[in-house]
Amino acid sequence: MSQPPQQDLYPEVPREDVRPSIPCSARSVLDVGCGPGGFGPTVRDVLGPAVRLVGIEAVLKQAALAREGHGYDEVVDGYYPDALSGREERFDLVCFNDVLEHVIDPWSMLRDTIPLLTPNGKVLAAIPSIQFAPIVWRLIKGRWDYLDYGTLDRTHLRFFTRATMTEMFEQTGYRVLDCRGANGLDVTWATEPRLGRRLAKRGLLPFLGDSRYIHFIVLAEPRPDEVSG
Helix, strand or coil: CCCCCCCCCCCCCCCCCCHHHCCCCCCEEEEECCCCCCHHHHHHHHHCCCCEEEEEECCHHHHHHHCCCCCCCEEEECCCCHHHCCCCCCEEEEEEECCHHHCCCHHHHHHHHHHHEEEEEEEEEEEEECCCHHHHHHHHCCCCCCECCCCCECCCCCCECHHHHHHHHHHCCEEEEEEEEEEECCCCCCCCHHHHHHHHHCCCHHHHHHHHEEEEEEEEEECHHHHHC
């Protein structure tokens, strides 16, 4: 599947927000769009030294960084899933950390992942939410400004809310096991941390519902009929 070129600006991030959702039973993991490799040590820390950990990254500069001491057994250059064509390896867990919003057709990408999973395999995805309160507020004021990083990253092609994330998985043959908010408005690196602190001080954050979260973390598995089919 043809994809637009990606930036090589992304920093090394361990994704502690994703850590609680990593299935402890996984023995083989594919990290799609692994970037410079920050998630690798987190996977190793959760699953131990015996886990088979493969990364795939389209930006060659970032793939090279991921190979340098980040715990990957292998880092494949190229776009997913085409770069894995001809390989028979299957994985207990396929991870998409801030990846699905960057591609033209994430629905096809999720469908194409089902044959790459073991019988009990799962998909784990971190997806930014366009419903994040500061973005909604700026849109009300007439602003939609693309940035190098964040929810309005200039290379984002698709935008989701919690509801449409779960629908995307359900439409592509999955059963959603969990979809939890992460990186709330009050985190220090949030788009509007001062606003978050003010709302937290007044006890108002819970009233924002889904709008308080930058990301949602989705854990899903193929429906039995999709696996058998």
